[in-house]
Amino acid sequence: MRYFETVEIGAKEVLGRHTFSREEMLAFARAYDPQPFHLDEEAAKRSPYGAIIASGWHTVAVWMKCLMAHQQTHPDASSGGGGPSPGFTNLRWLKPVYAGDTITYTTEVKEKVESRSKPKWGIVRTYNTGTNQHGELVMDFEGAAFLKRRF
């Protein structure tokens, strides 16, 4: 179990990899982001993307999926519900994600902050990325997660 005290600044972990299938891209887009270039092959062909691309919100939801899978084997002393809520900032979608692309997701510890208002918790600031099979950064964002303190 990784507590606030044992988190190392600079530690970078691969959370997982995910290959985006056309079916899941369409299902997500239908439910949450029905823009033509996410849903319609003909419209996407006419767009500068040239083919259907994944919703940006889908690409970040899969980051979460990979984090959760990673925590099965690398558990954090996080809230488990009811703790302070995490926050996210500077979310950017930098390159399109096409069907068949494999995205590798990482998280890197940038900063640790002791919480004054919540002495049982510390804040861990992270830089999080998704990179495709060509080595291109497709999305990134900064996160703030709360971890329990050991004492």
Next chain:
Amino acid sequence: MRYFETVEIGAKEVLGRHTFSREEMLAFARAYDPQPFHLDEEAAKRSPYGAIIASGWHTVAVWMKCLMAHQQTHPDASSGGGGPSPGFTNLRWLKPVYAGDTITYTTEVKEKVESRSKPKWGIVRTYNTGTNQHGELVMDFEGAAFLKRRF
């Protein structure tokens, strides 16, 4: 069609309302955010939430869904694919969303910036919220969207 020039600072719009069903909350959590308090009623009862809550990523994906539905009747001169990508910052989840909660989503124009590097586009900065049926803010974030200029 709303172009950069016709966007008014301070304009606030209700994008839509959505009632979160238990089934869709479970489906999203299973796919992307399988934390016990999103998936397991017994675990959620033992957590400070007291019942299953929606994944925060689900609540923001539904903001996108409402924006897209709103744009069917209030179209923006946005990229339609291939334009500059939007960005998001300061995403916060402030209150839990329970099954049966109805969230009202809004967007408000905070700032307009003429893009120097992309003269065909302007940047519109927005403040975006979700509020539950009790009037409590459950999530908010700031967005930056690109809109085409009219000339």
